Amino acid sequence: MARLSSIKPRLQALGSRIAAPSDRQEAEAERHRQRDRTQPWRRWYYTERWRQLRKDVWVRDNFTCRMSGIICCGAYPAANSPVADHIIKHNGDEALFWDIDNVQTLAKVIHDRVKQAIENGWSGDVEALIAKVMSEQGWTYRPR
Template sequence: MGRWAHLYALPQWKRLRALHLREHPLCVMCMEAGDCERATIVDHKRPHRGDMRLFLDPANLQSLCKPHHDSSKQWEENRGMSGGCDADGNPLDERHPWNSNRKRVTS
């Protein structure tokens, strides 16, 4: 959290977080993988970087378990794309450079 840690102490955030976990109690990444793990973290899909509109936007939130938040989500934020590939080894994320090169060649 670092620079924006103080935002997580705001009463508005605490209420929004509790409501979100009550309405969305399972980790979205676990569910995508066919698992069913309880979420403990409310994550911002788009990094807010101090923008209060993004910080408190319910549409910008997702429920994650701690392992996914601390690994997969951090990897994705640091690289600007998610990991993973299909059965042929092609990257799944459309933002991956390999996919953008492929679209130009096949278009």
């Protein structure tokens, strides 16, 4: 009778996909650490005063995104989680930072995609960009 020989394994063990952050996540974390070191006003975001102001803005705006009309009912980091956004960049101006009339509620996805594009110099059709971002989320955009 023929003898069975051992078959070499064709699969290799995979490393953990959960344990190590991606290069992109690590780069983003380092960027935040660098900003915290070089921009002293960044500490204001970690205060109870900011947390309270942020909540007051969300309540004032009825947890509704001012740019898209989305109800911001998600928990961070959901696309529909609320973000307190400075309408005019404060760049360390304390009065502008704490001015409640300079803070608005935005849905996280709108803040991260639309508002950041505008702040970075994008000058296209804002309504079209909002509609595109919302469509990608499976949401319907009704201009306000």
